[in-house]
Amino acid sequence: MSWSREKTAWAFVAPCLFVLLSVAAWPLLRTIFLSFTDAQLEHMSGAKFIYWENFKALFSDKDWKQSVYNTLLFAACSVPCETLLGLFVALALHKPFKGRGLLRAAVLVPWAIPTIVSARMWGWMLHDVYGILNELLVRVGILSAPLPWTASPELSFWTIVMVDVWKTTPFMALLLLAGLQSLPQDCFEAALVDGVSKKRIFFRITLPLLRPTLIVTLIFRTLEALRIFDLVYILSNGGPKTMTMSVYARRYLVDYANVGYGSAAAVCLSLIVALITILYINVGRHRILEER
Amino acid sequence: MARSSPLRRLGFGLFCSIIVVLCLFPFYWAMVSSLKSGTEIFATDLWPKALTFQNYGTILQDASFGRSFLNSTLVALSTVGMALLLSITASFALARIPFRGRKRILLAILSVTMFPQVAVLSGMFELVRFFGLYNHCSALILSYMTITVPFTAWTLTNFMREIPKELEEAAIIDGASYLTILVKIFLPILSPALVTTGLLAFIAAWNEFLFALTFTLTNQARTVPVAISLLSGASQHELPWGNIMAASVLVTLPLVVLVVIFQRRIISGLTVGAVKG
Numbered sequence: 001m002s003w004s005r006e007k008t009a010w011a012f013v014a015p016c017l018f019v020l021l022s023v024a025a026w027p028l029l030r031t032i033f034l035s036f037t038d039a040q041l042e043h044m045s046g047a048k049f050i051y052w053e054n055f056k057a058l059f060s061d062k063d064w065k066q067s068v069y070n071t072l073l074f075a076a077c078s079v080p081c082e083t084l085l086g087l088f089v090a091l092a093l094h095k096p097f098k099g100r101g102l103l104r105a106a107v108l109v110p111w112a113i114p115t116i117v118s119a120r121m122w123g124w125m126l127h128d129v130y131g132i133l134n135e136l137l138v139r140v141g142i143l144s145a146p147l148p149w150t151a152s153p154e155l156s157f158w159t160i161v162m163v164d165v166w167k168t169t170p171f172m173a174l175l176l177l178a179g180l181q182s183l184p185q186d187c188f189e190a191a192l193v194d195g196v197s198k199k200r201i202f203f204r205i206t207l208p209l210l211r212p213t214l215i216v217t218l219i220f221r222t223l224e225a226l227r228i229f230d231l232v233y234i235l236s237n238g239g240p241k242t243m244t245m246s247v248y249a250r251r252y253l254v255d256y257a258n259v260g261y262g263s264a265a266a267v268c269l270s271l272i273v274a275l276i277t278i279l280y281i282n283v284g285r286h287r288i289l290e291e292r
Numbered sequence: 293m294a295r296s297s298p299l300r301r302l303g304f305g306l307f308c309s310i311i312v313v314l315c316l317f318p319f320y321w322a323m324v325s326s327l328k329s330g331t332e333i334f335a336t337d338l339w340p341k342a343l344t345f346q347n348y349g350t351i352l353q354d355a356s357f358g359r360s361f362l363n364s365t366l367v368a369l370s371t372v373g374m375a376l377l378l379s380i381t382a383s384f385a386l387a388r389i390p391f392r393g394r395k396r397i398l399l400a401i402l403s404v405t406m407f408p409q410v411a412v413l414s415g416m417f418e419l420v421r422f423f424g425l426y427n428h429c430s431a432l433i434l435s436y437m438t439i440t441v442p443f444t445a446w447t448l449t450n451f452m453r454e455i456p457k458e459l460e461e462a463a464i465i466d467g468a469s470y471l472t473i474l475v476k477i478f479l480p481i482l483s484p485a486l487v488t489t490g491l492l493a494f495i496a497a498w499n500e501f502l503f504a505l506t507f508t509l510t511n512q513a514r515t516v517p518v519a520i521s522l523l524s525g526a527s528q529h530e531l532p533w534g535n536i537m538a539a540s541v542l543v544t545l546p547l548v549v550l551v552v553i554f555q556r557r558i559i560s561g562l563t564v565g566a567v568k569g
Binding site for chain 1: 304307308311312314315316318319321322325333334336378379381382384385386389390391392394397400401404406407408409410411412413414415416417418419421434435437438441442445469470471495498499501502505506516517518520521533536537540543544547548550551552555556558559562563
């Protein structure tokens with residue numbers, strides 16, 4: 001029985017594994033290989049092995065350093081913002097009330113809208129001359145003059161952070177709300193009976209219990225933030241102040257047809273992503289694959 | 293809520309309304325802008341003075357936009373179909389059959405979902421060219437497997453773990469094969485989970501941009517996100533905003549409808565992998 005069981009299991013997994021190996025593992029290995037060559041887009045097969053040249057060139061390029069910095073700064077600003085706001089909203093919504101379904105549906109809309117489309121919508125709302133946001137802020141008196149939200153290199157970085165927070169906070173709130181709802185209710189009831197203050201309940205009971213959920217969502221969000229591409233591609237003018245690692249890698253790979261160099265950048269991004277994941281998992285001491 | 297004061301309730305209502313407005317306003321504004329005519333789009337009225345469907349006319353008459361809409365639908369549906377087909381048996385084995393190497397496979401699947409897409413870009417480019425699929429919709433279906441298959445396999449595995457063990461134990465004692473158990477017992481119970489997972493994979497494929505931008509070259513093969521990103525006027529500063537907003541509304545509308553209908557299921561699908569994983 002056990003031999004046939006193992007065989008059946010592998011037969012069941014095989015097609016899926018085969019596809020994953022050929023569309024994920026193989027291209028990844030090829031990318032790593034190509035990062036050590038001088039491959040060009042038009043003749044990839046005739047590539048010569050040039051050892052660490054691409055990486056050397058990459059590490060001495062100040063645009064690359066800037067895009068690493070931008071990406072890390074983007075993740076460091078957007079993810080905590082989204083998590084804190086999301087937690088705040090989730091706590092507020094963690095009770096039954098009328099119209100909850102409607103609210104939930106509304107909150108899902110920013111998440112479901114294609115990133116390209118939301119970038120376009122915000123690009124229009126933030127237009128420096130005709131944008132409604134400038135108009136509103138000036139009329140209310142918060143701004144004295146319209147701001148060039150997407151045209152100014154310095155400001156467009158923060159615009160991208162803002163749009164990302166808009167797109168992702170509701171989603172974070174929903175995940176955290178689901179986490180809150182799955183917590184055992186009896187400790188809260190016991191604490192309330194004992195007259196523990198709400199603040200104390202939050203820091204001593206809710207937060208520790210919610211920690212696994214928080215860490216998993218934080219990991220996923222951070223990794224997503226590190227590979228940001230779409231928003232930057234549409235909302236920025238492509239200058240170095242807003243360039244992220246994904247944008248940089250794709251630009252060299254496709255636009256400049258320098259596959260070897262672009263692959264080297266992609267490999268570095270992957271290494272950074274892997275490093276941060278390992279860091280998170282160790283700090284959080286959370287085993288994602290824990291059997292229930 | 294029973295003991296809260298009217299003032300608190302009012303504050304809570306206000307808070308909820310602000311969230312709804314913040315979430316929906318950009319979409320509302322795109323809709324309003326797309327219904328404005330000519331130069332009126334540059335005025336910031338919250339409602340158009342004269343409703344016009346001129347922008348939608350322009351977009352819908354544009355053959356290339358219709359084509360990209362069709363491409364998006366085709367690519368997303370085929371991707372979802374293939375991803376589900378591949379994941380059903382795999383996730384059954386991963387969730388229900390104890391075998392050596394299971395944990396490692398799960399970890400591998402999870403790490404693929406976490407990987408940046410750019411990391412496979414050059415290898416995928418090679419693969420696409422090797423099969424002669426460059427500038428062809430099939431290139432997108434192939435490359436979207438990288439994103440959707442790990443996701444559907446992971447999510448379905450988590451859904452299957454939630455089904456009580458007693459269900460199949462009786463069948464195993466009766467000597468039923470795993471395939472029979474999967475087809476006769478699991479699939480009927482799992483159909484809501486399949487719909488949910490398929491829906492999420494559909495949204496992911498419908499919204500994908502990086503691969504679609506890289507592996508297509510002409511309007512023949514483009515998907516809607518790429519088409520929208522490339523809509524431009526005579527110069528960089530004369531973007532046809534009315535058309536862009538109309539196209540944005542058209543591509544978002546199906547998603548908004550899906551979200552409103554399936555909101556409960558979508559949330560269960562999103563949380564089964566992330567929260568309880």
